[in-house]
Amino acid sequence: MTSAIALAIALTLVLAGPAHASFWAPQAGGSPNADRIHTLYAIIFAIGAIIFVAVEGALFYALWKFRMRPGAKAEQLHGNTRLEIGWTAGAAVIVLVIGIVTFAMLPGIRNPDNSDAAGWQVPASFQTAKDSSLLPPDGRSLNIDVNGQQYAWRFTYPDGDKDRQNNVQAYEEMVVPTGTTVTLDIRSSDVGHSWWIPKLGGKADALPGYTNHTWFKVPLGKEGVYTGNCAELCGRNHANMTARVRAVTPAQFDQWLARQKAAIAASGAGVQAYRAQQAKNDAAEAAASAGDERAEGAPQTPDASPSGAER
Amino acid sequence: MATVTATPIPQVVAHDVEKPNRGWVDWITTTDHKKIGIMYLVLTFAFFGVGGVEALLIRLQLAVPDNTLLDFKTYNQLITMHGTTMVFLFVVPVMAGFGNYFVPLMIGARDMAFPKLNALSFWLLAAGGLVFYASIFFNPPECGWTCYVPLSSKDYLPNGGVDAWIFLVHLTGLGSLVGSINFYVTIANLRAPGMTWSRLPLFCWTILTYSVLLILALPAIAAAVTLLLTDRHFGTNFYDPSEGGSPLLWQHLFWFFGHPEVYIMVLPGFGIISEVLPVFARKPIFGYKAIAASTLTIAFLGLMVWAHHMFTTPSPSVVLVFFMVSSMLISIPTGIKIFSWIGTLWRGTIVFRTPLLFAVGFLGTFLIGGITGVFLAIYPVDWQLHDTYFVVAHFHYVLMGGAVFAVFSGLYYWYPKMSGRMMNEKQGQISFWLMLIGFHTTFLVQHSIGLDGMPRRIPEYADVGNLALYNMISTIGSFILGAGILVTAWNALRSLKHGAVAGPDPWKANTLEWFIPSPPPQNNFDAVPRVRSVEPMKDIRAEIERRNHESNPRSADASATA
Numbered sequence: 001m002t003s004a005i006a007l008a009i010a011l012t013l014v015l016a017g018p019a020h021a022s023f024w025a026p027q028a029g030g031s032p033n034a035d036r037i038h039t040l041y042a043i044i045f046a047i048g049a050i051i052f053v054a055v056e057g058a059l060f061y062a063l064w065k066f067r068m069r070p071g072a073k074a075e076q077l078h079g080n081t082r083l084e085i086g087w088t089a090g091a092a093v094i095v096l097v098i099g100i101v102t103f104a105m106l107p108g109i110r111n112p113d114n115s116d117a118a119g120w121q122v123p124a125s126f127q128t129a130k131d132s133s134l135l136p137p138d139g140r141s142l143n144i145d146v147n148g149q150q151y152a153w154r155f156t157y158p159d160g161d162k163d164r165q166n167n168v169q170a171y172e173e174m175v176v177p178t179g180t181t182v183t184l185d186i187r188s189s190d191v192g193h194s195w196w197i198p199k200l201g202g203k204a205d206a207l208p209g210y211t212n213h214t215w216f217k218v219p220l221g222k223e224g225v226y227t228g229n230c231a232e233l234c235g236r237n238h239a240n241m242t243a244r245v246r247a248v249t250p251a252q253f254d255q256w257l258a259r260q261k262a263a264i265a266a267s268g269a270g271v272q273a274y275r276a277q278q279a280k281n282d283a284a285e286a287a288a289s290a291g292d293e294r295a296e297g298a299p300q301t302p303d304a305s306p307s308g309a310e311r
Numbered sequence: 312m313a314t315v316t317a318t319p320i321p322q323v324v325a326h327d328v329e330k331p332n333r334g335w336v337d338w339i340t341t342t343d344h345k346k347i348g349i350m351y352l353v354l355t356f357a358f359f360g361v362g363g364v365e366a367l368l369i370r371l372q373l374a375v376p377d378n379t380l381l382d383f384k385t386y387n388q389l390i391t392m393h394g395t396t397m398v399f400l401f402v403v404p405v406m407a408g409f410g411n412y413f414v415p416l417m418i419g420a421r422d423m424a425f426p427k428l429n430a431l432s433f434w435l436l437a438a439g440g441l442v443f444y445a446s447i448f449f450n451p452p453e454c455g456w457t458c459y460v461p462l463s464s465k466d467y468l469p470n471g472g473v474d475a476w477i478f479l480v481h482l483t484g485l486g487s488l489v490g491s492i493n494f495y496v497t498i499a500n501l502r503a504p505g506m507t508w509s510r511l512p513l514f515c516w517t518i519l520t521y522s523v524l525l526i527l528a529l530p531a532i533a534a535a536v537t538l539l540l541t542d543r544h545f546g547t548n549f550y551d552p553s554e555g556g557s558p559l560l561w562q563h564l565f566w567f568f569g570h571p572e573v574y575i576m577v578l579p580g581f582g583i584i585s586e587v588l589p590v591f592a593r594k595p596i597f598g599y600k601a602i603a604a605s606t607l608t609i610a611f612l613g614l615m616v617w618a619h620h621m622f623t624t625p626s627p628s629v630v631l632v633f634f635m636v637s638s639m640l641i642s643i644p645t646g647i648k649i650f651s652w653i654g655t656l657w658r659g660t661i662v663f664r665t666p667l668l669f670a671v672g673f674l675g676t677f678l679i680g681g682i683t684g685v686f687l688a689i690y691p692v693d694w695q696l697h698d699t700y701f702v703v704a705h706f707h708y709v710l711m712g713g714a715v716f717a718v719f720s721g722l723y724y725w726y727p728k729m730s731g732r733m734m735n736e737k738q739g740q741i742s743f744w745l746m747l748i749g750f751h752t753t754f755l756v757q758h759s760i761g762l763d764g765m766p767r768r769i770p771e772y773a774d775v776g777n778l779a780l781y782n783m784i785s786t787i788g789s790f791i792l793g794a795g796i797l798v799t800a801w802n803a804l805r806s807l808k809h810g811a812v813a814g815p816d817p818w819k820a821n822t823l824e825w826f827i828p829s830p831p832p833q834n835n836f837d838a839v840p841r842v843r844s845v846e847p848m849k850d851i852r853a854e855i856e857r858r859n860h861e862s863n864p865r866s867a868d869a870s871a872t873a
Contacts, residue, residue, distance in 0.1 A: 022763040022776060026695035034695075041692050048682040055649060055678055062656040063671060066592070067663065074593040075658040083654070084601050084647070091646035095639050102635070102689050109691040110628070191462040192558060194623060194698060198764045202694020203623040207559060208461060209552025212625040231623075231698040231766040233455045235462060236383040239769035 022198075030199035030226050030247075031216035036109045037202060043101055047094065109201075112136040112181050112215040119179030119220070120250035125160030134183060134213050141183040141215070144174065148186070148193030148206035150234055151241035157257070166268060168260040173244045177253035179220040186212040194232035197245055203231050218247035342426035345831060347433050348412030349729065354437060355405040360800070361444075362396035365389050367793055370753075374786040376774035386770035387453035388472070394456030395476065398572065399483045400440050402714050406579035407432070407490050409721055410518040412729060414494060416824035416831060417512045419503025419839040424496040428489050435486030439479045446475035455768055457569070458539070460550040460561045465543045474543065477536045484529045491522035503823065505842035512822045512845070513596065516603045517582030520610045521575050527614060528571035535564035559624060566617035574613040576710060578606060580717030581648060584670050587720050588652055589846075590820045591667035592659030598651040599845055605644035605651075612641045622690040623697050631690045638688035645681055649674065665739030666818075669720035672747050673713060680708030683758065698768075701761030707754045719746070719799060726803065727817050731829045732810030738802040745795030752788025756781045821846035 025045065028038035066072075114136045115122065122140045135141055145156040157168040176182050186195050188206035196203040200216040218226070230241035248256065332340055341347065369389055372381045381389070411429065415422055423429045446452065452472035454463040463473045498519050502511065511519075538549040539561070548554035550561050581602075589596045596602065618626065618634040652674055661667065683705040687693050696702060719742075726734050763776040772778055816825040825848050827835060843850050 023759050024762065026692075026762050027764060037691055037695050040689070041686065041695070044686055044689065044692065048685065052678065052682055055653070056675055058653050059656070059671070059674055062653055063661060066656060066659050066661050068593075068660045072660045074660045076595060077597070077658070078595050079598040079601070079651075080654075084598050084651070087650045088601075088643065088647055091643045095642060098685065098689070099636065099639060102691070106691060109694075191467055192459055194766075196766070198695065202691065203697055204694075205623045205625065207552075207625060209557060210559065210625040212623075228764065229766050229769065233387070233459070233462065233768045235467065236387060236453070238387075239383070239771050 027198040030197070030218055030222060031201050032113055032219075033109045033201040033216060034199055036105055040102065040105045040109070044098060047098060051094070112141060112183055113217055114138045115140060115181045115217065116179035116220060118250070119181075119217075120177035120253050122180065123160055126158040128158065128185075130183075130185075134215075136181050136183075141181040142176065143183045143185065144176075146174075146184050146186045146195055146206070148188040148195070148230070148234070148241075149190050151230070151237040153193075153195070153241075153243050157260075159261075166264055168257065168264065170260075172242075173246055175246045175248060175253065175256050176218065177250040178218045178223055178247050179250065180253075181215060181217045183215045184213065186214065191234050192232045193230050193234050193241065195228075195243065196231040197226045197228035197243060199226050200228075200245060205232055216245075218245075220249075223247050223249060342422075342430050343833065344411050344415050344423045344426065344429060345729075345835075347429050348408050348410075350433055351404055351408030351411055351436070352729075354433075354440070355401050355408055356800075358396050358400040358440060359405070359796075362393050362401055363793060363796060365393035365396065367789055369393060370786040370789040372770060373772070373782050375783065376779050377771050379771075381770065383770050384453060387455070387768070388451040390768055391452045391455055391458075391472075391476070392447075395443065395452075395479065397710070398456060398576070399479060400436075400443070402576040402710060402718075403487065403572070404436050404483070405718055406518070406521060406576070406714075407436075407487070409514075409583070409718075409725070410494060410521070410579065411490075413725060413824055414497060414515055414518055415501070416728075416827070416835060417515055417822045418498060418501060418506060419823045419836060419842070420497060420501035421834045421836060423493050424501060425493050428493050432486040432490035432493065435482050435489070439482030439486065442482060443475050443479035446472045452476045457565060459565075460539065460542075460558045463539065464550060474540070477540050480532060480536045484533050487525050488529050491525040494518055494522040495526075503839045503842050503847075506847075509600070510842055510845050510847075511603075513585035513599065513602055513606075514579070514582035514822075517578045517585075517606055520606050521579050524571045524575050524578075524610050524613065528568040528575070531564050532568035535561060535568070538564075559621075559626075562621050562624065563618070566620045570617040570620065571610075571613050573706075573709065574609055577714045577717075578609065580673070580714040581606065583717045583721040583724070584652060584673055586820075586822065587666045587670040587724050588655045590724075590818050591662045591664060591670070592656050593662070594655060594659035595846060596651070597654030597657070598647075601647055602651050605647045608644040609641060612637060612644070616641065619688060619690070619693070622693045635688055635690045639685065642681060642685055642688075649678060649681070664723075664818075665734070665736060665743060666720045666724035668740065668743045669716050669723060672743060673716040673720060676708060676712030676716060676747075676750065679755075680705055680713055683708065696761060698766055699761030700757045700765050700767060703767050704754045704757035704761065707757070712750055712754070716746075716750075719743075722799070722803070724818070725824075726806070727810075727813030728824055728829045728831070730807055730810070731813055732806050733813050733817060734806045734810060735802050738798055742795045742798035742802065745798060746792055747795075749788050749790070749792030749795050753785050753792055754788070756784045756788075760785065816848065819852070821848050823847055826851065 025038055025041050026034075028034040111133065112135060115138075120142065122142050124140075126143065127135075127139065127141075128143050130143065132139065143158055147154040147156070152171050153174075155170045155174045156164075157170075159167050184195065184204070186204045186206045187210070188208045190208065192208075193206040194203045195206060195212075195214065197216075200218070201214060204212040204214040206212060224247060226245045226247065228243045230238060230243065234241060331337070338346060338350065368381065369386070372378050372386055411423070414420075450470040450472045452458065452463070452468065452475065454468060454473060454476075458473060458476060461467060498511070498515055538547070541547040542549055542551065542556075548556045550556045550558050552558060585596055585602055616634055616638045618630060619638045622631055622634075656671075683701070687696055687702065687705060723734055723739055726732075760778060760781045763778055763781065765772055765778055772782070813829050815828050817829075818825070823840070823842070824831070826840060840847060840851060
């Protein structure tokens with residue numbers, strides 16, 4: 001038994017050591033919750049490995065030791081109450097230990113951390129009215145709306161005003177600042193999808209009619225691109241529904257956000273200029289037709305305005 | 312006022328004795344539980360073959376990254392057909408097949424309680440399979456065997472494939488319900504004299520539990536698919552969130568059936584193992600009562616763990632915690648079973664014949680599925696593992712390495728009783744080793760595929776991490792596994808004619824089915840023996856030996872003088 005445990009520990013260490021990180025345990029490294037899931041998994045893995053080696057060891061030992069041999073006699077016993085109570089209690093204790101470990105680690109995985117001091121400073125006006133248990137203890141997070149649709153994700157950033165038309169939006173790639181807690185509101189506008197970036201923590205299903213929540217915080221210095229796949233069958237192109245998070249420094253994020261805002265403002269200004277022109281044209285047209293009514297019977301003069309040209 | 316009463320004159324009318332049906336008419340009209348059992352087994356193993364080919368196509372597509380062998384639509388249809396076939400048309404009904412044939416024999420009954428209902432169960436299953444596979448002529452469903460809404464709603468899959476799937480669920484479900492009631496009544500009422508509940512063979516205990524679980528779980532999915540049908544065709548909106556419905560409702564109803572279904576599939580396998588191990592260890596089962604009680608406990612707990620399939624959905628924490636704890640608790644009765652089985656082998660004299668090999672292969676493999684089940688029960692860990700190949704590996708360890716290995720153990724164990732002939736031992740061993748090696752090559756590495764970031768149900772993947780290598784290993788393994796299954800198929804067909812004649816009790820086994828000739832005569836038992844223990848055949852053999860001893864005066868004298 002002790003040798004089995006030693007073997008299990010050795011095996012765990014061998015597997016844990018040189019092998020590629022995702023060979024025996026989930027990916028991690030992009031967010032504290034992913035790291036904590038990895039740790040919890042590793043603890044369960046060690047317990048599981050010990051049970052595995054002990055039980056398989058007992059099984060193979062029995063198969064070898066008690067194989068049919070000439071002169072061997074099977075012992076006709078029907079059970080052993082003490083032994084049976086013993087292993088029931090043993091199994092219960094293992095489950096209890098796993099339960100205690102899980103409940104100890106659960107809050108750190110489920111509840112968002114505070115942002116780092118050097119992280120991006122989330123403006124107070126960005127905060128949505130959200131259940132406080134879904135926010136970090138200090139109540140400050142970059143809350144991004146993630147909307148799944150066949151076969152892409154749309155990310156909507158907060159901007160502090162009530163107009164949802166001028167929010168920064170992105171498809172395919174979510175740009176986030178490092179050192180900053182990002183909370184996600186995950187929705188779907190058609191079928192079920194599942195948001196999953198393995199290095200940034202667990203999945204959250206996107207279901208139409210519901211809002212799901214998860215969070216991550218890419219540590220400062222871990223800037224880069226993190227990728228994942230939609231993890232719920234969502235149709236024929238399910239495999240091509242990828243998700244990408246680009247983590248940049250807070251300064252770069254500021255620049256990115258400013259660029260996006262400028263682009264929105266520019267396109268907004270373009271739209272406004274177009275609308276203003278249209279309003280002017282409409283006014284001119286109205287004036288022209290009013291003139292027609294007054295000068296009834298007079299020959300029509302060609303009109304320079306677009307609406308007039310249409311006539 | 313004289314009334315004349317016409318007194319009927321008694322007449323003797325001689326009817327001809329009805330001619331027995333022969334050939335295929337006999338098979339189609341039979342109500343004999345043995346023939347129905349054989350039909351169940353033949354049909355379900357045929358579906359196992361079809362589902363297996365679908366699995367190999369899936370593995371071929373995934374052998375290399377960015378493969379273009381199958382288009383996305385065909386791939387989604389294949390995963391749906393494979394999952395549905397294996398669950399609804401193989402593992403669940405194959406257990407009913409063994410149950411049909413052996414429950415009446417093991418409890419000393421002459422047939423099932425309701426022979427005609429029994430035939431109905433089988434034909435409903437066959438109709439379900441037929442309706443479902445008819446969809447390959449129009450458009451098979453492409454929503455996975457879980458058919459989650461809204462993907463399976465009319466907006467996204469308007470063609471008839473989903474409807475074929477709905478009818479399959481209804482028809483096989485009705486067949487299972489009728490069959491379950493039949494099993495329950497049979498076991499409750501038709502047991503041999505002296506066979507108390509505590510002398511009921513463990514296989515019958517698991518079939519009893521299987522029946523109760525089916526009766527409790529099937530109405531939920533019957534309701535779920537009926538709502539889906541009316542949503543699809545009659546304008547209701549049970550699952551449409553924009554009209555006040557809920558897609559989460561589908562998941563709850565589906566898994567309220569879907570998780571007990573896992574135990575429905577695996578518990579009779581446990582029963583087969585509990586019959587095979589004592590026979591080949593030449594030793595009574597260790598802890599009969601604990602094994603029977605843990606079967607019932609697993610069934611009870613299995614009814615309240617369904618939402619552990621939904622840990623990533625938008626559900627409140629309290630729900631997640633409840634289902635995590637209940638799921639973890641199941642590992643206790645399961646552990647009791649595994650320990651008891653090893654206890655059965657302990658200090659026995661183990662005879663390594665094919666049924667035992669498959670039973671031991673089951674034990675070693677199922678344990679891995681049990682341990683990975685604990686990982687998945689812990690919901691923060693499940694957030695990483697859910698819907699990845701880790702889950703695929705886990706449930707194949709439970710259903711393929713568990714239930715299917717048990718089914719193969721049962722096939723090799725009971726084949727002599729059903730056919731009167733032994734299966735070839737050498738081919739059996741070759742098949743076992745091919746299947747064991749093939750199985751672990753296919754599925755062990757799939758844990759790593761999932762951990763490396765590959766979700767389930769995707770027809771192509773990018774060449775990142777070690778995915779290309781892992782998937783190639785898995786595909787090679789699947790063909791080794793397939794070869795092993797083919798060896799057993801060949802063995803079973805060939806042994807029908809060429810196998811050694813088995814005689815009534817080739818294994819020196821413990822239960823009543825070995826009391827009668829192989830194959831058993833029409834009404835099973837001329838005389839039903841009185842049962843005095845869990846192992847009536849052991850008692851009967853001892854009794855025969857004692858009587859032989861008595862009737863032989865010379866040996867009696869010799870023992871008297873000695």
